[in-house]
Amino acid sequence: MVTHEDILNIANLAKLSVSPEELDELTKDMNEIIGFANTINDACPQATDFDNINGLSNAFREDIVVPSYDREEILKNAESQDEGYFLVKKRM
Amino acid sequence: MTKYELVCGLETHIELATKTKIFCSCTTEFGGDPNTHCCPICIGLPGTLPKLNKRVVEYAILAGLATNCEISRISKIDRKNYVYPDLPKAYQISQYDMPLCKNGWVELSNGRKIRLTRIHIEEDAGKLVHQRGNTYVDYNRGGVPLIEIVSEPDIRSIDEAKEYLEKLQLIMRFIGVSDCKMQEGSMRCDVNISVRPVGSKEFGTRTEIKNMNSFAHMAKAMDYEINRQIDLLESGEKVVQETRRYNEEEDCTESMRGKEDAHDYRYFREPDLVTIQVSEEMISELKKKLPELPQQKAKRYMEELGLPEADALLLTQYRRISEYFEAAIKGVKNPKTVANCMIGQMFSRLEGDGAKENFAVKVTPENLNALVRLLDEGKIRMNLLKATLEKMLDTGKAPSELISESDMGGLDPDALRAACEQAIAANQNAVSDYLGGKEKALKAILGAVMKATRGRADAIEAEKLLVQLIKK
Numbered sequence: 174m175v176t177h178e179d180i181l182n183i184a185n186l187a188k189l190s191v192s193p194e195e196l197d198e199l200t201k202d203m204n205e206i207i208g209f210a211n212t213i214n215d216a217c218p219q220a221t222d223f224d225n226i227n228g229l230s231n232a233f234r235e236d237i238v239v240p241s242y243d244r245e246e247i248l249k250n251a252e253s254q255d256e257g258y259f260l261v262k263k264r265m
Numbered sequence: 266m267t268k269y270e271l272v273c274g275l276e277t278h279i280e281l282a283t284k285t286k287i288f289c290s291c292t293t294e295f296g297g298d299p300n301t302h303c304c305p306i307c308i309g310l311p312g313t314l315p316k317l318n319k320r321v322v323e324y325a326i327l328a329g330l331a332t333n334c335e336i337s338r339i340s341k342i343d344r345k346n347y348v349y350p351d352l353p354k355a356y357q358i359s360q361y362d363m364p365l366c367k368n369g370w371v372e373l374s375n376g377r378k379i380r381l382t383r384i385h386i387e388e389d390a391g392k393l394v395h396q397r398g399n400t401y402v403d404y405n406r407g408g409v410p411l412i413e414i415v416s417e418p419d420i421r422s423i424d425e426a427k428e429y430l431e432k433l434q435l436i437m438r439f440i441g442v443s444d445c446k447m448q449e450g451s452m453r454c455d456v457n458i459s460v461r462p463v464g465s466k467e468f469g470t471r472t473e474i475k476n477m478n479s480f481a482h483m484a485k486a487m488d489y490e491i492n493r494q495i496d497l498l499e500s501g502e503k504v505v506q507e508t509r510r511y512n513e514e515e516d517c518t519e520s521m522r523g524k525e526d527a528h529d530y531r532y533f534r535e536p537d538l539v540t541i542q543v544s545e546e547m548i549s550e551l552k553k554k555l556p557e558l559p560q561q562k563a564k565r566y567m568e569e570l571g572l573p574e575a576d577a578l579l580l581t582q583y584r585r586i587s588e589y590f591e592a593a594i595k596g597v598k599n600p601k602t603v604a605n606c607m608i609g610q611m612f613s614r615l616e617g618d619g620a621k622e623n624f625a626v627k628v629t630p631e632n633l634n635a636l637v638r639l640l641d642e643g644k645i646r647m648n649l650l651k652a653t654l655e656k657m658l659d660t661g662k663a664p665s666e667l668i669s670e671s672d673m674g675g676l677d678p679d680a681l682r683a684a685c686e687q688a689i690a691a692n693q694n695a696v697s698d699y700l701g702g703k704e705k706a707l708k709a710i711l712g713a714v715m716k717a718t719r720g721r722a723d724a725i726e727a728e729k730l731l732v733q734l735i736k737k
Contacts, residue, residue, distance in 0.1 A: 186348070186531075230541065231542055232538075233317055236319065236320040238284050239285075239291070241292065241301060241303055242303060242305070244300050244301050247303045248300060255401065257299040257300055257403075258299050259350075259402040260400070260402070261350045261399070263395055263399055
């Protein structure tokens with residue numbers, strides 16, 4: 174069961190504020206979402222290894238340098254930039 | 266008063282010396298204008314896919330082999346979630362419960378083994394510059410490959426912590442997986458510290474000091490933190506589990522934030538990267554690449570070559586130095602002479618760790634070898650060897666270019682005898698002074714012999730012969 178405390182903790186980690194009205198609703202929603210995902214466990218309780226369903230391993234790349242992108246390209250979508258840096262509001 | 270002991274474990278981050286980043290082909294070169302070593306993968310744009318650099322896996326396994334770790338045959342990669350601008354994706358790609366290496370150890374000079382819990386691979390974060398109320402973000406370092414080496418809480422003193430870190434640095438440099446420069450941030454560590462009454466089996470509450478970037482700061486921060494914790498316990502208060510930082514100006518540690526629990530990082534498998542399977546062949550291939558490690562080398566220099574411990578340690582400080590030494594001693598009678606030349610005359614010309622690491626001297630090991638062989642063959646004496654080495658260090662010339670045939674060949678016994686007889690004949694006053702009990706007078710006669718032979722005579726032999734001849 175997902176509790177109010179779980180939601181507040183997750184909200185805190187995601188730096189979101191949650192009002193008391195939203196809290197009830199989000200807790201209910203989250204329980205439904207997790208309940209839905211649990212259907213998979215109910216369907217095949219034996220399966221433990223879903224992570225390698227494609228059977229692939231060791232998809233490696235050789236250590237060879239390829240030129241990086243132009244900085245203008247890299248910064249193109251930045252909301253704010255200065256002197257070649259991404260600029261964000263100070264936090265913490 | 267209760268006596269306390271330190272319980273300490275280190276998490277050491279080491280940047281791997283690969284050419285490219287861990288999940289994309291951007292360069293890992295240090296420095297560069299901000300955001301010029303970046304691509305859509307390492308700035309975390311949606312729709313991009315990371316692809317693992319094979320050399321990162323190889324280097325991490327080498328690091329594990331060199332520190333007595335078990336290498337996991339199956340390993341996976343996970344996402345560690347936290348929100349901070351140094352991570353453009355809001356998660357760091359790392360390894361959680363299936364690291365590449367585990368259960369290793371590093372041995373200290375006092376014989377204690379510091380156990381290693383694990384070594385895992387992960388990506389470095391970007392660099393933040395806080396100024397004018399804003400944060401400037403440079404992702405050049407973002408995605409540079411790291412290994413994190415986690416030790417068990419086996420360290421019991423500040424000296425042990427320093428030695429452990431020095432050993433790691435030495436080993437990683439030797440096997441060539443990192444340059445481990447603390448001042449450039451390619452090696453940095455977090456120190457976990459708690460104290461407990463001596464004899465107690467339980468651990469106290471620990472704090473973690475983040476991002477130590479020099480040996481000196483680490484020692485100071487540990488000293489402050491140990492005393493802070495003891496003071497708290499002595500006054501009946503509790504140590505709070507938290508993350509702290511070292512404040513260089515005030516020389517103290519200060520609270521950064523409460524320690525987030527591991528599950529707050531909400532680790533889960535990185536769905537974009539497949540399992541790493543390490544085969545026996547891969548491990549045995551890498552084992553072949555593993556050079557003799559500094560500790561073994563130093564031991565061999567002492568046991569097989571008869572070097573004193575201090576010399577052996579100095580010559581195994583950096584891989585280049587030991588390679589130079591090994592090339593220079595080939596076929597020489599006394600390796601100690603080569604060691605003396607290097608540690609004395611050569612080291613004194615190298616300033617700083619960087620110079621020693623590169624061991625960029627003008628003399629090739631072959632030329633040093635040739636010079637020492639001349640001494641072995643009795644063709645030159647120690648004083649001429651030293652003077653010639655100085656000239657070689659200045660000019661980079663071979664000994665054959667600097668020592669003429671007439672300087673070489675030493676002196677055969679007859680020539681030495683003749684020179685001594687002449688010197689005695691020419692210095693009769695000194696001879697009678699010597700016979701009258703003035704020991705020092707002999708030096709004047711010896712000086713005449715050395716002058717006449719232009720330093721080719723062996724001073725000890727000449728002195729013996731002079732005494733014989735005078736007393737006849």
